[in-house]
Amino acid sequence: MKGFEAFRVAFDALRGNRLRSLLTMLGIIIGIAAVIVVVSIGAGARDQIESQVEGLGSNLVLVVPGQLDTANPGQGAAAASPLQVSDGRVLGDVVGDDAAVTARISSAAEVRAGSRESYVTVQGSDQNLPYVFTRPVAEGEFFTQGDVDTRQRVAVLGSVTSQVLFAGADPVGRQITLAGTRFRVVGVLAEQGESFGVSQDNEVHIPITTAQRLFGIDRVDAFAVKAPSAADVPALSRGLRQALREEYPDQEFSAVTQTQILGVIGDILGLLTAVLASIAGISLLVGGVGVSNIMLVSVRERTKEIGLRKALGARQRDVLTQFLVEAVLLTSVGGVIGIVVGVGGSLLVNGLSPLPAKVEWWSPVVAFVVSAAVGIFFGVFPARRAGRLDPVVALRTD
Amino acid sequence: MTAPAPSGVDGPATSGPAIEAVDVTRSYDLGGTVVDALQGVSFVVEEGEYAAIVGPSGSGKSTLMHLLGCLDRPTSGVLRVGGRDVLELDDSELADLRNREVGFVFQSFQLLPRSTALDNVGLPLLYRGTKRAERRELAEASLRAVGLGHRLTHRPNQMSGGEQQRVAIARALVGRPRILLADEPTGNLDTRNGAEVMRILEELNAEQGVAVVLVTHDDEVAGRARRQVRVRDGRVERDTALEARPAGPAGDAPAGAGPAAAGEPGARHVAGQQA
Ligand SMILES: Nc1ncnc2c1ncn2[C@@H]1O[C@H](COP(=O)(O)OP(=O)(O)O)[C@@H](O)[C@H]1O
Ligand SMILES: [Mg+2]
Numbered sequence: 001m002k003g004f005e006a007f008r009v010a011f012d013a014l015r016g017n018r019l020r021s022l023l024t025m026l027g028i029i030i031g032i033a034a035v036i037v038v039v040s041i042g043a044g045a046r047d048q049i050e051s052q053v054e055g056l057g058s059n060l061v062l063v064v065p066g067q068l069d070t071a072n073p074g075q076g077a078a079a080a081s082p083l084q085v086s087d088g089r090v091l092g093d094v095v096g097d098d099a100a101v102t103a104r105i106s107s108a109a110e111v112r113a114g115s116r117e118s119y120v121t122v123q124g125s126d127q128n129l130p131y132v133f134t135r136p137v138a139e140g141e142f143f144t145q146g147d148v149d150t151r152q153r154v155a156v157l158g159s160v161t162s163q164v165l166f167a168g169a170d171p172v173g174r175q176i177t178l179a180g181t182r183f184r185v186v187g188v189l190a191e192q193g194e195s196f197g198v199s200q201d202n203e204v205h206i207p208i209t210t211a212q213r214l215f216g217i218d219r220v221d222a223f224a225v226k227a228p229s230a231a232d233v234p235a236l237s238r239g240l241r242q243a244l245r246e247e248y249p250d251q252e253f254s255a256v257t258q259t260q261i262l263g264v265i266g267d268i269l270g271l272l273t274a275v276l277a278s279i280a281g282i283s284l285l286v287g288g289v290g291v292s293n294i295m296l297v298s299v300r301e302r303t304k305e306i307g308l309r310k311a312l313g314a315r316q317r318d319v320l321t322q323f324l325v326e327a328v329l330l331t332s333v334g335g336v337i338g339i340v341v342g343v344g345g346s347l348l349v350n351g352l353s354p355l356p357a358k359v360e361w362w363s364p365v366v367a368f369v370v371s372a373a374v375g376i377f378f379g380v381f382p383a384r385r386a387g388r389l390d391p392v393v394a395l396r397t398d
Numbered sequence: 399m400t401a402p403a404p405s406g407v408d409g410p411a412t413s414g415p416a417i418e419a420v421d422v423t424r425s426y427d428l429g430g431t432v433v434d435a436l437q438g439v440s441f442v443v444e445e446g447e448y449a450a451i452v453g454p455s456g457s458g459k460s461t462l463m464h465l466l467g468c469l470d471r472p473t474s475g476v477l478r479v480g481g482r483d484v485l486e487l488d489d490s491e492l493a494d495l496r497n498r499e500v501g502f503v504f505q506s507f508q509l510l511p512r513s514t515a516l517d518n519v520g521l522p523l524l525y526r527g528t529k530r531a532e533r534r535e536l537a538e539a540s541l542r543a544v545g546l547g548h549r550l551t552h553r554p555n556q557m558s559g560g561e562q563q564r565v566a567i568a569r570a571l572v573g574r575p576r577i578l579l580a581d582e583p584t585g586n587l588d589t590r591n592g593a594e595v596m597r598i599l600e601e602l603n604a605e606q607g608v609a610v611v612l613v614t615h616d617d618e619v620a621g622r623a624r625r626q627v628r629v630r631d632g633r634v635e636r637d638t639a640l641e642a643r644p645a646g647p648a649g650d651a652p653a654g655a656g657p658a659a660a661g662e663p664g665a666r667h668v669a670g671q672q673a
Binding site: 005009012016304305308309310311312313314315316317318390391392395 | 464467469470489490493494496497498502504508510512521522524525526530569573
C-alpha cells in the first residue's frame with residue numbers, strides 16, 4: 001500500500017468519527033496554542049526590554065560598588081557603598097569629560113500638589129542626567145549645577161507624575177510637597193514609555209545633595225558614565241574601576257554595561273520562557289497520551305476491520321502504517337488548529353493586554369513538527385498492536 | 399491486469415495442485431489445556447475443483463479453511479499453497495500469498511460498513527499496490543460478474559444479505575485467485591438468497607475454472623458438489639475424491655504422489671457424477 005493510499009484510508013476513518021477525532025485533537029490544540037502564546041510573550045517581552053535598554057545608549061556604563069556577578073546586576077551592593085558625590089570628578093577625569101558622569105541615588109516617596117497626591121520614585125541626580133541618559137526636557141529646564149551645589153529644593157517631574165499632579169496644566173513654577181518638604185517644579189521630562197504596563201515616567205528628579213539630606217544618607221548608589229563611543233566601553237570600564245580602586249584600596253567596584261545587561265536579561269527571559277513553555281508543553285504530552293489512548297480504543301473497536309484487512313492480504317506493515325498515519329493526521333491537524341489558535345491568541349494578548357507578544361516565525365514551524373512527532377511517538381504503540389493482530393482471532397471477535 | 403479471462407490459470411507457473419496439505423495438525427494452547435482442532439489432515443485442492451466440506455459443528459471445518467486460506471499456519475505437517483510451503487514463509491510473504499492465491503468468503507460477509515460495494519471489492523487490490531482507477535475498474539467488472547452492476551456505490555446496509563454476500567464473492571474474486579474458499583457462505587441467508595449465492599459459485603467454477611471449496615451444513619448444497627469431504631473430530635472421515643480413485647490408499651495421500659499426478663483432472667468428473 002502506497003503512502004498516499006494510507007493517507008486516504010486514514011482520513012476516511014477519522015472523518016467517520018468526527019466528534020471523537022475533534023475531542024482527541026483538543027489536547028494537542030491546547031498544548032500547541034499554549035506553547036506558542038508563551039513563546040510569543042517571552043519574545044515580545046525580550047524585544048521590549050531590549051529596546052528600552054538599548055534606549056539607554058550602547059555607550060552607557062554604570063559604576064556600582066561591590067563585586068557584581070552579571071547574573072545579578074544592580075542588586076545588593078548599595079548598602080555598603082563608599083561612593084561620594086565628589087568621586088564624580090575622579091570618574092570625569094577618566095572619561096575626560098565631567099559632563100559625561102552623573103551620580104545617582106534612588107528612593108520612593110509620596111508627593112503632593114494641592115489635593116492630588118501620588119507615590120513616586122525619587123531620583124537624586126545632577127545636572128548631567130539629561131545628557132548622560134539621553135532624556136530630553138519637555139517643559140521648563142533641568143536643575144543646574146548651582147542647584148546641586150547649594151542643595152536647592154527644586155524638582156523635575158516625569159511626564160506621568162506631571163499629568164497625575166497637575167492634570168495637564170503647566171507645572172513649571174508650581175509647588176509640590178515631597179516627603180513632607182516643599183519643592184519648586186522647574187521642569188518636566190519628555191515621555192519615556194512604559195514596560196509591562198508600568199510607567200517609566202512616574203518619577204521625580206531632585207538634586208542629589210538635596211536628596212541625601214531629605215533621606216538622611218551621605219553616599220551615592222552609583223555613577224552613570226557615558227563613553228564617547230560604544231567601542232570605548234570596555235577600556236573605559238576598566239579605567240573607571242581602576243580609578244575607584246585607587247581611591248578606595250580595599251573596595252571592589254563593578255562597571256555594568258548595556259551589553260552585559262542585555263545578555264543577562266536575555267538569559268533570564270530565555271530561561272523563564274523555557275520553563276513556562278515546558279509547563280505548557282506538559283499539556284501537549286497529556287494530549288499525546290490522549291491520542292495514544294483513543295488509538296488503542298480505536299484498534300480494539302476496529303479489531304474486526306483489521307482482521308478483515310489482514311485476511312484480504314494486508315501485511316503487518318500496511319496495518320501499522322494505516323494506524324500510524326491516522327495518529328499523525330490527528331496530531332498534525334490538531335497542531336495546525338493549535339497554531340492558528342496560538343497565533344491568534346498571541347495577537348490578541350499583544351493588542352488587548354499590557355503584555356507584549358511577538359510571534360516568532362519559527363514557532364509555528366517547530367509546533368507543527370512537534371505535533372507530528374507526538375503523533376508518531378504516541379501512535380506507534382497502538383499501531384504496532386493493530387499490525388500484530390491475528391486475522392483469524394480478529395475476525396472472530398464481535 | 400485486464401477483465402476476467404475465461405480461464406482461472408494465470409497464477410504462478412506451478413502445475414501442481416492449488417493447495418496441498420499433508421498430515422496437517424492445528425492445536426490451540428489455551429493456557430494449560432491443548433485443543434487439537436485438526437489432528438492430521440491430508441487434503442488436496444486441484445485446479446478448477448468444486449468441493450464441499452461437511453461435518454458437525456466444532457469438528458474443525460473452519461480451522462481447516464483458515465489454513466487452506468493462509469489465514470493461519472499449521473502446528474505441524476506440510477501445507478503448500480500455490481506451490482509454496484506456508485511454514486517457510488514470513489508474515490508478509492504469507493499475507494502476499496493469501497492476497498494472490500485465495501479468495502475467502504465468510505459466513506458473516508465481513509464487509510466494511512462505511513465503504514461502498516466498489517471500495518469493498520477493491521480492497522484486496524489495495525494491498526497489491528494496484529492504482530485506484532484500475533482498482534475501480536476491476537472491482538466494477540467483478541461486481542458485474544456476480545450480477546451487481548446496479549449496486550456499485552451502495553453501502554452494505556443498503557443491500558440485502560444475498561447482495562452483501564455477492565459483494566463478498568466479488569471481493570474474493572477481484573484478485574483473480576485460483577481458489578475460492580467459502581466458509582458456510584449461505585449460513586446467514588434465507589433459502590432463496592442462499593440458492594442465488596450457490597448458483598453464482600457454481601457458475602464461477604464452471605465458466606471461469608475457479609476452484610471452489612465450501613463448508614456447508616446443507617445436504618442439498620453438499621450433494622451438488624462434485625466432491626464431498628466429511629470432517630469429524632479434527633480428521634477427514636470421508637473424502638469422495640479418494641474413494642473414486644481405484645487404487646489409492648485412502649486418507650493417506652503423500653505429497654506429489656496423490657491427485658497431482660498427470661491425467662488426474664478426470665478425477666473431478668468422476669466425483670462430479672455422484673451429484
Ligand atoms: N482460536 C481458537 N482457540 C481455541 N480453540 C479454538 C479456536 N478456534 C477453534 N477452536 C476449537 O477448535 C475446534 C474446531 O473449531 P472450528 O474449526 O471452528 O469448527 P467448525 O468450523 O467445524 O465448527 C473447536 O473445538 C473449537 O472450539
Ligand atoms: Mg465453522
